[in-house]
Amino acid sequence: MSRVRKTIAVLAGDGIGPEVTGAAVRLLGDCAAVFEHDFEFREFAFGGAAIDRFGTPLPEETLAGCRSCDAILLGAIGGPSWDSVSLEKRPEAGLLRLRKQLGLYINLRPIQLRSSLQGISPLRRDRISGCDFEIVRELAGDIYFGEHEQRGEGEDASARDVAYYTATEIERVARYAFERADARNRHVTSVDKANVLATSALWRNTVTRVARQYPSVTLEHLYVDNAAMQILLRPAQFDVILTGNLFGDILSDEAAALAGSIGLIPSMSRGAANEPALYEPIHGSAPSLAGKDVACPLGAIFSATLLLRESFGLEIEAQWIESAVDRVLDHGYRTMDIAESGSRVLRSSEFTAQICGELHESLVHSERYGWGV
Ligand code: IPM
Ligand code: MN
Numbered sequence: 001m002s003r004v005r006k007t008i009a010v011l012a013g014d015g016i017g018p019e020v021t022g023a024a025v026r027l028l029g030d031c032a033a034v035f036e037h038d039f040e041f042r043e044f045a046f047g048g049a050a051i052d053r054f055g056t057p058l059p060e061e062t063l064a065g066c067r068s069c070d071a072i073l074l075g076a077i078g079g080p081s082w083d084s085v086s087l088e089k090r091p092e093a094g095l096l097r098l099r100k101q102l103g104l105y106i107n108l109r110p111i112q113l114r115s116s117l118q119g120i121s122p123l124r125r126d127r128i129s130g131c132d133f134e135i136v137r138e139l140a141g142d143i144y145f146g147e148h149e150q151r152g153e154g155e156d157a158s159a160r161d162v163a164y165y166t167a168t169e170i171e172r173v174a175r176y177a178f179e180r181a182d183a184r185n186r187h188v189t190s191v192d193k194a195n196v197l198a199t200s201a202l203w204r205n206t207v208t209r210v211a212r213q214y215p216s217v218t219l220e221h222l223y224v225d226n227a228a229m230q231i232l233l234r235p236a237q238f239d240v241i242l243t244g245n246l247f248g249d250i251l252s253d254e255a256a257a258l259a260g261s262i263g264l265i266p267s268m269s270r271g272a273a274n275e276p277a278l279y280e281p282i283h284g285s286a287p288s289l290a291g292k293d294v295a296c297p298l299g300a301i302f303s304a305t306l307l308l309r310e311s312f313g314l315e316i317e318a319q320w321i322e323s324a325v326d327r328v329l330d331h332g333y334r335t336m337d338i339a340e341s342g343s344r345v346l347r348s349s350e351f352t353a354q355i356c357g358e359l360h361e362s363l364v365h366s367e368r369y370g371w372g373v
Helices: 017-035 048-054 060-068 091-101 115-120 167-182 198-211 224-233 245-258 298-310 315-330 348-369
Strands: 005-013 038-043 071-076 106-112 132-138 148-151 158-161 187-192 218-223 240-243 266-270 277-281
Touching: 005 017, 005 048, 005 060, 017 038, 017 071, 017 298, 017 315, 017 348, 048 091, 060 091, 071 298, 106 167, 106 245, 115 315, 132 167, 132 245, 167 187, 167 198, 167 240, 187 198, 187 224, 187 245, 198 218, 218 224, 224 240, 224 245, 240 245, 266 298, 277 298, 298 315, 315 348
Parallel strands: 005 038, 005 071, 071 277, 132 240, 187 218, 187 240
Antiparallel strands: 106 132, 106 266, 148 158, 266 277
16 A cells, blocks of 8 residues: 555534534544555634634635645534624635635535435435435536625615626536546436526536537436426436536535435535545534534545545545444444434444444454455
8 A cells, every 4th residue: 555645624614513524534544544644634714713713714824725735624614603794704705715716616415325324314215215416516606606786775775696607617517527427327417497597598508518528428407496306206316416506505405305414415626636625514514513512423524535535546545434434323323413213322422433443443354354345
């Protein structure tokens, strides 16, 4: 095994962010020790925590720190203390600026159910069975980054947000979705509202044009309202869902619910292959759970394994952690949000400790029998 030296920026953020990233960093540290890699973790202030300390959700030092690292691990941001602040000063504005500044235009959200967690899906077993798809959400354009305007007060108040896409922006994310699909089940479902929106008509034409370069991949178009329904009715029909920024935000929360808890789903945001990618659970900062040691760390842990795989090319290491998680779940250990009747409910830190215990046991096993999995 060759030694890999990497730096990881850690932006713990707000609410349960520090707890869940703490669990992920702990497992990455174990991984580095066992496989003799050298991971250096650099922490930076971000989100509401950075507003409180530096008056801005994305301090220059944080941005520069992220740029200097090989990958970024983010917890979650936001919370009631910053809810009354104007939109452009909120923690969320820091996240949007970070995405823009780092050129992160692709957001990947894998919707996969661990086999021992099928019972917590809100869908019947026959409907959820075979559900394994990825959402590729465009992350740097659309109504998120068009002009936002608020005018007037009271009854005279008005507001508008402009949705804007260029063909180039659509094309680059579409290519990524087709490449992803080519390595999976070769099916892309592009989601838009082309019967109403000009940006969606451009989206559909552009995606259709890109599809010609990928003859082995089948392309299907769905309107977003129908897609929202299909995700609930027949989730197993999807392989890769490609969609814009706003629709992707909404559909990915819906899809995450299929897994039984939004606390389980990781994400990767990336731009050019040579720039650092950002990994974060898709859940929010869950202020009501913060500091209680009950939050599910799995979204952050799967973000860490996605990081190992996608940014560092460390597939065996990623599998090593994921199979330890699966064994802990198979033994019936759960955090509160993913518990079923008969589960052994643990505090978040105890749950992570169980995973570390499984990692250690598999290490003893591998010393005897090697890493063949
Ligand atoms: C997400 C979040 C963000 C988004 C917020 C926090 C700005 O909901 O990553 O899905 O809307 O993109
Ligand atoms: Mn969201």
